[in-house]
Amino acid sequence: MTPGAQPYLPPAAAPPLPAAGAAVIGLDVVRLAGFTADACLKCNVCNTVCPVARVTDRFPGPKYVGPQAQRFRSDQARSPQSARPQRVPRSPVTPLSLLEPPARPGGPGRQTAPRPLSPDLTVDWCSGCGFCTRACPAGVEIAEINSRARAVLRVQNAAPRLAGVPLRRRPLRDWALGQTDLLGRLGVPLAPLANAFLGSRRLRSLVQAVAGIHRDAPVPRFAGRTFRAAWRRAGHPLPRPGAAVSVGADGRFPRPDRAVVYFHGCAANYQEPRVAESVVAVLARNGLETIVPDQVCCGLPLISNGYYAEARRKATRNIASLAEWAAAGYRIVTASTSCGHTLKAEYRTMLDLDDPAARSVAGATWDIMEFLADLHESGRLDTQFGSLAGPGGTARPLLYHAPCQLRSQGIGLPALDLLALVPGLEPIDLDHDCCGVAGTYGLKEEKYEVAMAVGAGLFDKIRAVDPARAPAAACDSETCRWQIERATGRPTLHPVEFLAEAYRAAAPSGQRPADGPGPSVDDRPADARGAPPEPGSTASA
Amino acid sequence: MPSCDVLVAGAGLAGLTTALAAADGGASVWLVAKGHAATHWSHGGLDLAAPPGTVGGGEGVALLARRPGHPYEIVAEDLPAGLARVRRALDAAGLAYEGDLASPHGRIPTAVGATRPAGVLPGAQAAARAPWRPGEGLLVVGFERFRDFAAPAVAASLARPLPWAGAPRPERVTAVGVTLPGLAERRNLDGLDLARAFDDPSWRGPALDAIARAVEPHRGDGELRVAFPAVLGLADHPAVAAALDARLGGPWFEIPLVPPSVPGLRLYEAMVAALRAARVAVQVGFAVSAAIRTPDGRVAGLATAAAGRPFPIRAGQVVLATGGFASGGLVATADGRVEEPILGLPVEAPPQPAWLAPSMFDPAGHPLEAAGIRTDRKLRPVGPTGERAERGVRIAGALLAGARALRERSGDGIAIASGERAARLALARTVGALAVPSGPVAAGPAAGPEGRGAR
Ligand SMILES: Cc1cc2nc3c(=O)[nH]c(=O)nc-3n(C[C@H](O)[C@H](O)[C@H](O)COP(=O)(O)OP(=O)(O)OC[C@H]3O[C@@H](n4cnc5c(N)ncnc54)[C@H](O)[C@@H]3O)c2cc1C
Numbered sequence: 004m005t006p007g008a009q010p011y012l013p014p015a016a017a018p019p020l021p022a023a024g025a026a027v028i029g030l031d032v033v034r035l036a037g038f039t040a041d042a043c044l045k046c047n048v049c050n051t052v053c054p055v056a057r058v059t060d061r062f063p064g065p066k067y068v069g070p071q072a073q074r075f076r077s078d079q080a081r082s083p084q085s086a087r088p089q090r091v092p093r094s095p096v097t098p099l100s101l102l103e104p105p106a107r108p109g110g111p112g113r114q115t116a117p118r119p120l121s122p123d124l125t126v127d128w129c130s131g132c133g134f135c136t137r138a139c140p141a142g143v144e145i146a147e148i149n150s151r152a153r154a155v156l157r158v159q160n161a162a163p164r165l166a167g168v169p170l171r172r173r174p175l176r177d178w179a180l181g182q183t184d185l186l187g188r189l190g191v192p193l194a195p196l197a198n199a200f201l202g203s204r205r206l207r208s209l210v211q212a213v214a215g216i217h218r219d220a221p222v223p224r225f226a227g228r229t230f231r232a233a234w235r236r237a238g239h240p241l242p243r244p245g246a247a248v249s250v251g252a253d254g255r256f257p258r259p260d261r262a263v264v265y266f267h268g269c270a271a272n273y274q275e276p277r278v279a280e281s282v283v284a285v286l287a288r289n290g291l292e293t294i295v296p297d298q299v300c301c302g303l304p305l306i307s308n309g310y311y312a313e314a315r316r317k318a319t320r321n322i323a324s325l326a327e328w329a330a331a332g333y334r335i336v337t338a339s340t341s342c343g344h345t346l347k348a349e350y351r352t353m354l355d356l357d358d359p360a361a362r363s364v365a366g367a368t369w370d371i372m373e374f375l376a377d378l379h380e381s382g383r384l385d386t387q388f389g390s391l392a393g394p395g396g397t398a399r400p401l402l403y404h405a406p407c408q409l410r411s412q413g414i415g416l417p418a419l420d421l422l423a424l425v426p427g428l429e430p431i432d433l434d435h436d437c438c439g440v441a442g443t444y445g446l447k448e449e450k451y452e453v454a455m456a457v458g459a460g461l462f463d464k465i466r467a468v469d470p471a472r473a474p475a476a477a478c479d480s481e482t483c484r485w486q487i488e489r490a491t492g493r494p495t496l497h498p499v500e501f502l503a504e505a506y507r508a509a510a511p512s513g514q515r516p517a518d519g520p521g522p523s524v525d526d527r528p529a530d531a532r533g534a535p536p537e538p539g540s541t542a543s544a
Numbered sequence: 545m546p547s548c549d550v551l552v553a554g555a556g557l558a559g560l561t562t563a564l565a566a567a568d569g570g571a572s573v574w575l576v577a578k579g580h581a582a583t584h585w586s587h588g589g590l591d592l593a594a595p596p597g598t599v600g601g602g603e604g605v606a607l608l609a610r611r612p613g614h615p616y617e618i619v620a621e622d623l624p625a626g627l628a629r630v631r632r633a634l635d636a637a638g639l640a641y642e643g644d645l646a647s648p649h650g651r652i653p654t655a656v657g658a659t660r661p662a663g664v665l666p667g668a669q670a671a672a673r674a675p676w677r678p679g680e681g682l683l684v685v686g687f688e689r690f691r692d693f694a695a696p697a698v699a700a701s702l703a704r705p706l707p708w709a710g711a712p713r714p715e716r717v718t719a720v721g722v723t724l725p726g727l728a729e730r731r732n733l734d735g736l737d738l739a740r741a742f743d744d745p746s747w748r749g750p751a752l753d754a755i756a757r758a759v760e761p762h763r764g765d766g767e768l769r770v771a772f773p774a775v776l777g778l779a780d781h782p783a784v785a786a787a788l789d790a791r792l793g794g795p796w797f798e799i800p801l802v803p804p805s806v807p808g809l810r811l812y813e814a815m816v817a818a819l820r821a822a823r824v825a826v827q828v829g830f831a832v833s834a835a836i837r838t839p840d841g842r843v844a845g846l847a848t849a850a851a852g853r854p855f856p857i858r859a860g861q862v863v864l865a866t867g868g869f870a871s872g873g874l875v876a877t878a879d880g881r882v883e884e885p886i887l888g889l890p891v892e893a894p895p896q897p898a899w900l901a902p903s904m905f906d907p908a909g910h911p912l913e914a915a916g917i918r919t920d921r922k923l924r925p926v927g928p929t930g931e932r933a934e935r936g937v938r939i940a941g942a943l944l945a946g947a948r949a950l951r952e953r954s955g956d957g958i959a960i961a962s963g964e965r966a967a968r969l970a971l972a973r974t975v976g977a978l979a980v981p982s983g984p985v986a987a988g989p990a991a992g993p994e995g996r997g998a999r
C-alpha cells in the first residue's frame with residue numbers, strides 16, 4: 004500500500020507515521036540515520052544554510068563532516084551506544100592513514116596502531132542546529148549523523164573518571180553542562196549565593212580558567228524556589244512515578260479533555276518559574292487544568308555534549324512516567340522547544356528508544372504554542388485578550404526569533420499567529436537563522452566567539468529597533484532567550500508570557516482569573532516584564 | 545490543524561511560481577518543501593526552450609508545444625503571464641533579468657570552457673550574450689586560492705573555435721589571476737564564501753581595486769569584455785554589480801559555477817522575499833509523507849513528516865511540484881519501477897531495459913528524463929487510459945511527464961508556465977467559491993483564512 008492510500012487519522016489516535024524518507028525507501032531510516040549519507044548528491048545545499056560554516060573556516064561545513072566523513076567511519080564510530088574508549092595513535096592522522104586496512108590481530112593486513120574512531124575532529128564545531136537536515140534535498144540526516152559522531156569523539160577522548168565525574172578539564176566541562184538537574188538542585192537552595200557568583204566577572208573568569216565556560220557567555224540565574232516546590236505548596240499533587248493514573252469522577256485527575264500534562268523541563272523549574280506560571284495561567288483561562296507529572300531533565304544537554312548513556316537513563320525514566328499519561332489519552336505540553344523536540348524526536352533518532360511507549364510519548368507531546376494554535380484553529384481558544392499597546396495606544400512591535408529546536412519540530416511558527424491575536428502587539432519575525440548559543444555550545448570558551456558571530460545579525464536587527472518602541476523580544480527557547488538578552492540587553496520572554504499578560508490585561512483590574520496562575524514564584528516583579536532593562540538585570544552583569 | 549486555500553509542495557521554480565500566483569490572486573497559501581531545489585543547483589537563468597535547431601525561446605516553445613504529450617502542449621499559453629510574474633519578483637529584489645521569448649538563445653560561456661544556449665538571463669550574465677564585435681577580446685578572471693573556477697583552463701578552451709559551434713566569438717581569450725585581500729588565511733573557500741565576502745562593503749572596496757588593477761594591463765587596442773566566476777555578492781549583489789560597473793567602465797559578466805549556485809541562491813531568495821511579502825507561509829524541511837482525504841477520497845490537504853507525529857495541513861487545493869528524480873518527486877526502485885512516493889500516482893516511464901541510452905550524449909536525450917505524471921489540460925493527474933487518477937491535486941514542474949528538460953533546455957519555462965496555470969485553475973476553484981472542504985477531517989469549525997506562520 005502506498006503511504007498516500009492511508010486515511011488520515013486525528014493526531015491523538017494516529018500511529019506515528021515513519022519519516023518521509025522511510026516511506027520512500029522502505030527502510031527504517033530513523034534507526035539508520037547514518038545510512039542516509041548514501042543518498043547524498045554532493046550538491047552543497049547544506050553548506051549554504053549552515054550558520055557555523057557561515058562565520059568560520061574552522062568548520063568545513065555539514066557536507067564534509069556529515070555524509071563525506073561518514074564514509075570513513077567504522078560501524079563502531081557510527082554508533083555512540085556501542086563505541087568504546089580507544090587510544091588515539093600519537094602519529095598525526097592523515098587521510099592516507101585512514102585508508103590503511105584495519106589492524107586485525109593475527110589476521111592479514113599490515114599491523115598498525117589503533118586508529119581513531121572518528122576521521123574528522125572538526126565535527127566538534129557543529130552546533131547541532133539542524134538547518135542542514137532541513138535543507139537537504141536528498142533526505143540526508145546530517146545533523147543527526149554529526150551528533151552521533153560528536154558523541155563518539157567524546158568516547159574517543161574519554162577522560163578517567165572519579166565517581167562518574169571526568170577528571171580532565173573539557174570533558175569535565177562538557178559533563179557538567181549536561182547536569183542541568185544536578186545544578187538546579189544545588190543552585191536553587193543557594194540562589195542568592197549562586198547568583199552572586201554567576202554575576203561576578205572575576206569569579207566567572209575563574210570558572211573560565213578552571214572549567215572552560217566563557218566568562219561572558221549567558222548563564223541564567225536561579226529562582227528562589229523551584230516551580231515544583233511552589234506547585235506543591237499551593238496544594239497541587241505531584242504524582243509519583245508509577246502512581247496509577249486515576250481518571251474521572253472518582254480519580255484525582257480531571258479527564259483528558261479537561262486537563263493537560265505539563266513537562267516543564269529544567270529551565271522553567273529552576274530558573275524561569277514565571278514561564279511555568281504563564282503556561283498554567285493560559286491553560287486555566289481556556290478551561291484546562293495542569294497536571295505536573297514525574298519528570299527529570301529531558302536529556303538534551305547530555306545528548307548534545309555526547310553523554311548518550313546518561314541521557315538514555317533520563318529518557319527511560321521520562322518515558323516510563325509520561326507513557327502512562329499518554330496511554331490514558333492526555334496531551335503532554337511543554338514550553339521548552341528543546342524538551343519538546345527531544346521528547347518528540349531525539350529519543351528515537353539519537354537514543355534509539357523506539358518502543359511503543361517512546362512512540363506514544365512522542366505522539367502525545369505538543370509544544371505549548373502548537374497546542375494553543377490547535378485550540379484556536381478549532382475555535383476553542385479564548386481570544387479575549389487585553390491590549391498590550393504602548394503609551395497612547397500605539398501598537399508595539401514584538402521582535403520574535405524562531406529557535407532551531409522549534410523549526411526542527413516541523414510545526415511552523417505558531418507563536419507568530421497567536422501573538423498577532425493580542426491587541427496592541429505587532430509580532431515581527433526577525434528571520435535570522437540562529438542566535439548562536441545552540442543549547443550549551445555558545446557557553447564553551449572555544450566556541451563563544453563563533454556563537455556570537457552566528458547571532459550577530461539577529462542582535463543587530465534587535466538593536467536597530469528602539470527599546471522604547473519594542474521593550475521586549477520573544478523566543479520559545481530558554482537558552483536562546485538568555486543569549487539574546489545577554490547580547491542585546493533586551494529582555495526576552497517566552498511567547499506564552501505575553502499571552503498570559505494579555506489575559507491579565509483583559510481581566511477586570513485587581514482581579515485574577517478564577518483558576519489563577521497559582522503561587523507567584525517569579526524572580527522578578529511582574530511589572531518589570533517588558534520594561535527596558537535595568538542595569539544588571541541580565542544573567543551576568 | 546492549520547488550513548489554507550492553496551497548499552503547494554515543492555520549493556523549486558514550479559512551486560515558488562504557483563505559490564506566488566495563488567497569493568497574488570488573493571488565496572491564503574502555504575508552501576512546504578522537503579529541501580531546497582534545482583534553483584540551488586543550476587545557473588540562475590530561466591531556460592524557456594532551446595531544442596536543437598531553434599534560434600530563439602519563443603520558437604523553441606512553439607516547437608515543443610506542437611509535440612504530442614509534451615507539457616508545453618498544455619502550459620505554453622501560461623508562460624508569458626508566469627514569466628512576467630517571476631520577473632516582477634526579481635525586479636523587486638534588484639535582480640533585473642534580460643531577454644524574453646523573442647530573444648535569440650545565443651551561446652554563452654560555461655565554467656568548463658564550453659558554451660550553452662541561454663534563455664532569460666540574470667542581469668549579471670546578460671553581457672555574455674551580446675554579439676561579439678570585431679576585435680573584441682575576452683578576459684577570464686580567476687581568484688587565487690578559489691578552486692571552483694580555473695580561469696586559465698576556461699580561457700584556453702574558449703580560445704578554440706570548437707566550443708562556439710560556429711557562433712560569433714571573441715577574437716582573443718586570455719586569463720588573469722587576482723589575489724583578493726585576506727584570502728590567504730582562508731580555508732575551504734567556496735563560491736558562497738566569496739559571495740558573502742563581496743557583500744561586505746569594507747572588503748568589497750579593496751577587492752574591486754585589486755580586480756581593476758589586474759584587468760587594466762589587459763586592455764589593448766580593441767574592446768575587452770571581462771568574465772568573472774559568479775560570486776559577486778549574494779544579498780548585496782546589485783550594489784556589487786553597480787560598483788564593478790563603475791570600476792571597470794566596460795562590459796563584464798558572471799559565469800555560473802558548480803553548486804551551490806550563487807545566482808540560483810539570489811533567484812531563490814528573491815522569490816521567497818516576494819512570497820513573504822504576499823504573506824505566504826514558506827516552510828522548508830517539511831517533507832510531505834501522505835495525503836489528507838475527505839471520506840469520499842478527495843485530497844483535502846497533506847501531512848508532513850514532523851517530529852513525533854505527522855503535521856497535517858488542510859487545504860482547498862493542493863499542487864504537487866515535487867520535481868523529478870533529483871529532488872525525489874520521482875523515485876526509481878531497484879526492481880525496475882518508477883514511483884511517485886507521496887500519493888502513489890501512476891507514473892509514465894519507459895520499462896527498465898530502456899532506462900539507459902547507449903550514449904551519454906544521445907541527441908534524443910536521456911530516456912528516463914521524460915518520465916513523470918501525465919495530466920489532463922487542468923493539470924489533474926490521469927492514468928494510462930486518460931482516467932482521473934486522483935481528485936483535489938494538480939501537478940506542476942519537473943514532475944510532469946513528457947519533457948526532456950536538459951536536452952531541450954525547457955525545464956525552467958515549463959516550471960514557470962505550469963506553476964502559473966496550476967495556480968490559475970486552483971484560484972478559480974478556491975477564492976470565493978470553495979473554501980476548505982468539510983467532513984471528518986475538519987475537527988472543528990474552520991480556522992480563519994490565514995495559515996499558521998503566514999508571515
Ligand atoms: C542539477 C540540475 C540542473 C538543471 N539544470 C537545468 C537547466 O540548466 N535548464 C533547464 O531548463 N532545466 C534544468 N534542470 C531541470 C529542472 O528540473 C527544471 O529547470 C526546474 O527548475 C524544475 O523545477 P521544479 O520546481 O519542477 O522542481 P525542483 O526544482 O526539482 O523542486 C522540487 C521541490 O520539491 C521538493 N520535494 C520533493 N519531494 C518532496 C516531498 N515529499 N515533500 C515536500 N517537498 C518535496 C524538493 O525538496 C524541491 O524543493 C536542472 C535540473 C537539475 C536537477
Ligand code: SF4
Pocket residue numbers: 042043044045046047048049050065066069070138139140141142143145
Ligand atoms: S544537501 Fe544533502 S545531498 Fe546536498 S551535499 Fe548536503 S547532504 Fe549531500
Ligand code: SF4
Pocket residue numbers: 052053054055056064065128129130131132133134135136145146149
Ligand atoms: S547542525 Fe547546524 S551547525 Fe551542524 S552542520 Fe548542520 S547546519 Fe551546521
Ligand code: SF4
Pocket residue numbers: 183268269270271299300301302303304339341342481
Ligand atoms: S533540554 Fe529541557 S529538560 Fe533538558 S536542560 Fe534544557 S530545559 Fe532542561
